Every structure is written in structure tokens, then in C-alpha cells.
Amino acid sequence: MPETFTSATNGLDDAPFRSRLSFDLDVDICVVGAGLAGLTVALEAARLGASVAVLEGRHVGWNASGHQLGTVMPGFGLPIGELIERVGLEDARELLALSKEGADYVRATATEEAMPGIALTEGALEVSNVDAGDTLISRLQTLSEDFATEVEGWQVDRVRDQLKTGRYFHGIHYPRAFQIDGRKYVHGLAALARRAGARIFEDTPVVSIDPSGIRKRIVTPSARLRASHIVLAGNVHLGATLPRLSETLLPVWRYAALTEPLGERLGEVIAFKGSVADSDGIDHFRIVDGDRLLWASPETTWEARPRRFGPAIQRRIATTFPQLGKVAISDVFGGAVGLTVHGMPQIGQLRKGLWVASGFGRHGLNTSAMAGQVIARSILWGEERWKLFSPFELVWAGGATGRVAGHLIGLWGRGHSAAAGALARYREGARARERVREARLAEANRQAGTRSPARSPAGPRPVRPKPPLPATAPDGGMSPAPSQESEIIRGGSV
Ligand SMILES: Cc1cc2nc3c(=O)[nH]c(=O)nc-3n(C[C@H](O)[C@H](O)[C@H](O)COP(=O)(O)OP(=O)(O)OC[C@H]3O[C@@H](n4cnc5c(N)ncnc54)[C@H](O)[C@@H]3O)c2cc1C
Known part of the structure; x- marks a missing residue:
């Protein structure tokens, strides 16, 4: 794998401090899962003075959080029109404002000083695969007038000036969106959380919990914990810890590839420096390391070996940008995202002291950051903003x-x-x-x-x-x- 990705933890690696939990422990907050969501809760709660233990069944960033593309946008997986229909304009505004706070949180946390090599770049472009200027203009109006989101409409010519392909038509440019090295970010969060006082235990799966009573019990194969609050941030792998919760997520495995360096020809075909996503949510790509393409596209509802999807991604690239021909692939990776039936994340309190932060889907960077802040402040300051998510109940995802x-x-x-x-x-x-x-x-x-x-x-x-x-x-x-x-x-x- 190339420099940027092999050395994802460079300067941030505090793995020696993350051994398996082998002794019983009493803490204020026990977080299950060391992905983006669990680590942000842990960091914020530790900053606010709580004693925190994070229990991770594998290792930090093992699943989606360590295998994402690093694009940070405002908003949720649920389209804005449907959000308004569901909760009304006022609550939709508050929810979107929260999602922007999440993006701002990532920007403030992912600094070069705190996370060397995080390589923040600005701007994201959403392009339409069909000639649907009118639909786009009405979305632009909603976003800018009703939701005060900074957006620009790009005509077809401007899109094609930046992306030399006939496949894309109009575009919405988000100048305040940005991207970071996603793998560095998750390890950076772990390092910051540990420095703030949180204890992270890897190779420590939670096998059961007893959330009744004031002090809740958490069982792992090698130790037991007691905590006043449990935060379930295990995404689709939570499993038997709380089966009824696991069954509310539809796991979708998403795969991405990184190409070998493509030289100057890449810049001739793709001039846009930020990330590009099509409005159908199929392709999502950007240039990294100057002349490589990072490209996510295939999805399955079962777990498969990522390598299998290298040829499919090669074909997507060649179909979109035939000038590039068949590009050499250096690495293929993937992870499972958890989709909810309503398209909104699961953020809130299931019963007193039992919290959930999951279901972030393909939009996990800003939303998990927001969830981390909201839940930490709810626990420690008694904030109630998580109630904005109450209309989005836990709905069974239909099993097999x-x-x-x-x-x-x-x-x-x-x-x-x-x-x-x-x-x-x-x-x-x-x-x-x-x-x-x-x-x-x-x-x-x-x-x-x-x-x-x-x-x-x-x-x-x-x-x-x-x-x-x-x-x-x-x-x-x-x-x-x-x-x-x-x-x-x-x-x-x-
Ligand atoms: C290819 C790809 C590209 C993506 N690109 C983007 C992007 O550009 N921008 C964006 O915003 N989002 C993106 N996403 C989505 C984003 O990665 C996810 O939404 C986000 O990482 C979810 O974070 P999480 O903490 O909820 O879950 P996870 O990353 O799944 O973390 C959960 C952790 O909990 C642990 N766990 C589960 N159960 C237990 C248990 N019982 N005991 C102990 N530990 C447990 C797991 O081992 C895991 O490490 C992408 C996803 C993929 C796969």
C-alpha cells in the first residue's frame, strides 16, 4: 500500500496503550465500539471530566471507520425534502444545523498539529447523472434559502470543464465541505481520547450487558465492568449484546480502491481538487497523493473479500473517464455501514443510562461527530438535543x-x-x-x-x-x- 495509507497511524499510533482488558473495572461511562462514533463519545466525555472505558472487540477503526474516504459534508443520508416531510421545517433546520456542527467538529479536531498528515482539502461536488437542471435548482434553493447552507449551482459546462466526462451534467458545489485522510482521523481520535484520559481496550468484545439498575454491568470474556452509562456504538457488529438493536440495521458492505500513481494525465481529466459524488450515490471519488484516484462504488448486503471488486472499480473508472483506460489498482478495501429503515442515524437514550450511537450509513463522519458531542453533553450536562432524533424510532430492518x-x-x-x-x-x-x-x-x-x-x-x-x-x-x-x-x-x- 502507498505511503499515505500504510502509515495511516504515523505520529498518532498509541496502540501499545490499548491492550485487552484483563481486570475488572468501575467507570462512569463504558463505550462499546472504537469506531468514529464510540471514539468521539469517549473523547468528548473524557474532556468533560468523566472516567471512560472504550471496549473494542477487534481494534480501533477495524470496520468502516478505518476504511472510509474522508469526505465531510453537512446533512444526513435522508434527502432534505423527506426530512422536512417527516419532522417539519423547524426541526429539519435544527437537525441540519446539528449535522453542520458535526462537520465543524471534525474540521476543528482534524488539525495538522493534532493529527500530522491529515491532509485536509476543501470542497465537494455532487454531480447529476441525468440532465436534471430543474430538480437541482429547487434543491439548491431549499439548501441555501431554507437551510442557510453555502452551495453553488454549476452548469453542465463548468462541471465538464473540471471533470472531462460526458456522464455528468449539472452539479452542486459545497465549498465548505472538505476531506481528510479518513484512516488517520480515526487513529487520531483514539490518540486524543486517550490523552484526554479515556482508556481504550482492544481485543475486548462485549458479550453481554445488564442495563438495569443504577450501576450497569458489562461482561467481556476476560473481565467485568460496572458503569453508570453504557453507550452502544458497535454499528452492525454489535450482535448478541443487544439483538433487538442489531436487528434495526441493514448491513451494507461498501468497497473502495486506490489506484497506482497515474501521472499527469489524471490532472488533465480531473481538475477538481475535492471529492466528487454522483447524485445517485453510486460513485464517490477524489484524487489523493497528487496523482492517485481513491474510488468507492460497489456494495453488497453480504460480506465479501474486497479484492474481488478491484476489476469492477477499474471498469467504473474506465467507463466514467475512458481517457484513463484501465488503471492499475494498488489496494482495495471496504467496511460495513449500517443503514436504518428511515435513513436517519440512531442517536439517543434507550432507557435510563443506556445510549445508542449508530446507523450512520454512508454519511458517518459529520453525523458520528455530532452524535459523540450530543451524547457526551447529554450524559454530563443534561442536554436534551438528542430528543430531536426521537421521531426516528428503532425500526426492524427485516432480518435476512x-x-x-x-x-x-x-x-x-x-x-x-x-x-x-x-x-x-x-x-x-x-x-x-x-x-x-x-x-x-x-x-x-x-x-x-x-x-x-x-x-x-x-x-x-x-x-x-x-x-x-x-x-x-x-x-x-x-x-x-x-x-x-x-x-x-x-x-x-x-
Ligand atoms: C468504503 C467506505 C467509504 C466511506 N466513505 C465515507 C465518507 O467519505 N464520508 C463519510 O462521512 N462516511 C463515509 N463512510 C461511512 C462511515 O465510514 C461510517 O458511517 C462510519 O465509519 C460508522 O462509524 P461507527 O463508529 O458507527 O461504526 P464502525 O466503524 O463499524 O465501528 C464500530 C466498532 O464497534 C466494534 N464493536 C461492535 N460490536 C462490538 C462488541 N459487542 N464489543 C466490542 N466492540 C464491538 C466493531 O469492532 C467496530 O470497530 C464510508 C464507509 C465505507 C465502507
Whole structure:
């Protein structure tokens, strides 16, 4: 693996201080799970003066938190329109403000002084796979007018000036979004939490809890703890600790690849320095180390070896930026994210002293930071902002059937959006060809009119515009795309 990623913990590695827990312990707060969520709770609670123990079954950042792309944006997995429908404009505003606080928290924490090599870069771009300027403009208005979010609308030309591909149309630029080295961040959080006084124990799975009573009991294979508060931040791997909670998350494994250095040609194709995500949530990429691509795309609802997805990511890159051809892949990695049925994270108190911070989905950096702060302050200061999340109850995710359904819906959504993208590109090509044809015809008519005006006293015959291509075929299915697009459509569902 390359420098930046092999040495992810450089300068931050306090692993020697994170041994397995082998003695009984009494603390104020016991946090289960050392991912982004658990570590932020631990850091904030320790800063506020609590005695904190973090119990991690594997090691810090073992799952998604140590394998993410580091893009920090405001907002949640649930689209803003649906959020308003669900809780009303006022609460939606407060929730979005909280999500921005989460992003600000990461910015303030991920400094070069605290986390050397964190490599913060500015700006993120959300691009549309279809020619949907109107939808985008209405989202821009909602975000900037109703939610005071700094956003810019980019026309197709501007998007394509920065990203040399015909696959993307309009874009929303978030100048205040940013990205960091995600792996360094999670290890940096662990180091900061430890320095603030939290104790982190790796290789220490929690096998059961008894949350009744004032002092709650936590059992691990080699020790027992007592704590006034337990924070469950185990995401999809919490398992038997609280099965009813685990069953409210749909695990989705997401995979990403890092390419070998691609040289100057990469900058010629991708000029944008921040991260790029398409509005269908399929591809998410950015340049790292100057000339490598970090690219996330495939997803499964079962655990698979990440290496398997290297070729699929190569194909996505080649389809989006054919100028790059088949790029060499240096590393493929992945982790499981926990999706909730309603799309919002699970943040709050399940019963007195038993807290949950999970379900952050694909949007975990800002939201887990926010959850960490909110829960630490609720426990230690009696704040009640976690109640904003109460409308989003714990909903059963459907068990094994839910996974199959989730997979099929994911495949359908991806296939559907790829088809819509192919159709939009086809229309764009057809419009351009039509313009050329009209110009040629007008020119021919003009010349014919000049040479023999007597034959055509009324001047050139007006060219009748062709009716636009229907969005759907008469039977209600998608219009057939031209043959060169069919590969792209198939490639859409990895
Ligand atoms: C490829 C990929 C790219 C991503 N890119 C981005 C991005 O750019 N921006 C963004 O915002 N988000 C991104 N995400 C999402 C983000 O990584 C997650 O939302 C976030 O890491 C979830 O953090 P967590 O702490 O809830 O869970 P986890 O990272 O899963 O941490 C939970 C920890 O709890 C431990 N645990 C579980 N049960 C127990 C137990 N019983 N006892 C002890 N320990 C236990 C686990 O071992 C694990 O280490 C990405 C995710 C992936 C996979």
C-alpha cells in the first residue's frame, strides 16, 4: 500500500496503550465500539471530566471507520425534502444545523498539529447523472434559502470543464465541505481520547450487558465492568449484546480502491481538487497523493473479500473517464455501514443510562461527530438535543429477507439510474446531431434559395423540429438506449 495509507497511524499510533482488558473495572461511562462514533463519545466525555472505558472487540477503526474516504459534508443520508416531510421545517433546520456542527467538529479536531498528515482539502461536488437542471435548482434553493447552507449551482459546462466526462451534467458545489485522510482521523481520535484520559481496550468484545439498575454491568470474556452509562456504538457488529438493536440495521458492505500513481494525465481529466459524488450515490471519488484516484462504488448486503471488486472499480473508472483506460489498482478495501429503515442515524437514550450511537450509513463522519458531542453533553450536562432524533424510532430492518430486499432494491436503483444516465447522454448526443443536421439543411436551403430564387419564392422551407425523444417507451418501460450504451447500463449494477 502507498505511503499515505500504510502509515495511516504515523505520529498518532498509541496502540501499545490499548491492550485487552484483563481486570475488572468501575467507570462512569463504558463505550462499546472504537469506531468514529464510540471514539468521539469517549473523547468528548473524557474532556468533560468523566472516567471512560472504550471496549473494542477487534481494534480501533477495524470496520468502516478505518476504511472510509474522508469526505465531510453537512446533512444526513435522508434527502432534505423527506426530512422536512417527516419532522417539519423547524426541526429539519435544527437537525441540519446539528449535522453542520458535526462537520465543524471534525474540521476543528482534524488539525495538522493534532493529527500530522491529515491532509485536509476543501470542497465537494455532487454531480447529476441525468440532465436534471430543474430538480437541482429547487434543491439548491431549499439548501441555501431554507437551510442557510453555502452551495453553488454549476452548469453542465463548468462541471465538464473540471471533470472531462460526458456522464455528468449539472452539479452542486459545497465549498465548505472538505476531506481528510479518513484512516488517520480515526487513529487520531483514539490518540486524543486517550490523552484526554479515556482508556481504550482492544481485543475486548462485549458479550453481554445488564442495563438495569443504577450501576450497569458489562461482561467481556476476560473481565467485568460496572458503569453508570453504557453507550452502544458497535454499528452492525454489535450482535448478541443487544439483538433487538442489531436487528434495526441493514448491513451494507461498501468497497473502495486506490489506484497506482497515474501521472499527469489524471490532472488533465480531473481538475477538481475535492471529492466528487454522483447524485445517485453510486460513485464517490477524489484524487489523493497528487496523482492517485481513491474510488468507492460497489456494495453488497453480504460480506465479501474486497479484492474481488478491484476489476469492477477499474471498469467504473474506465467507463466514467475512458481517457484513463484501465488503471492499475494498488489496494482495495471496504467496511460495513449500517443503514436504518428511515435513513436517519440512531442517536439517543434507550432507557435510563443506556445510549445508542449508530446507523450512520454512508454519511458517518459529520453525523458520528455530532452524535459523540450530543451524547457526551447529554450524559454530563443534561442536554436534551438528542430528543430531536426521537421521531426516528428503532425500526426492524427485516432480518435476512430485509437484506435480500435491500440488495434487490440497491441493484434496481443502480440499474435504473444507470439507464436514466444513458438516456440523458443519448438525448444530449441526439440534440447535438440534430443541431448539426438543422444547420446543414438550413445552409443547403439557403444556397438553393440563392442559386434559383424563382424555384422557391417563399425562401427556404422551415425545418420542422423533431419531437423530443419520449422518456418512456409506449409500454411504460425505458426507451431502448443505443447499442453502445448497453455495456454502461450493465456496468451500472456491480
Ligand atoms: C468504503 C467506505 C467509504 C466511506 N466513505 C465515507 C465518507 O467519505 N464520508 C463519510 O462521512 N462516511 C463515509 N463512510 C461511512 C462511515 O465510514 C461510517 O458511517 C462510519 O465509519 C460508522 O462509524 P461507527 O463508529 O458507527 O461504526 P464502525 O466503524 O463499524 O465501528 C464500530 C466498532 O464497534 C466494534 N464493536 C461492535 N460490536 C462490538 C462488541 N459487542 N464489543 C466490542 N466492540 C464491538 C466493531 O469492532 C467496530 O470497530 C464510508 C464507509 C465505507 C465502507
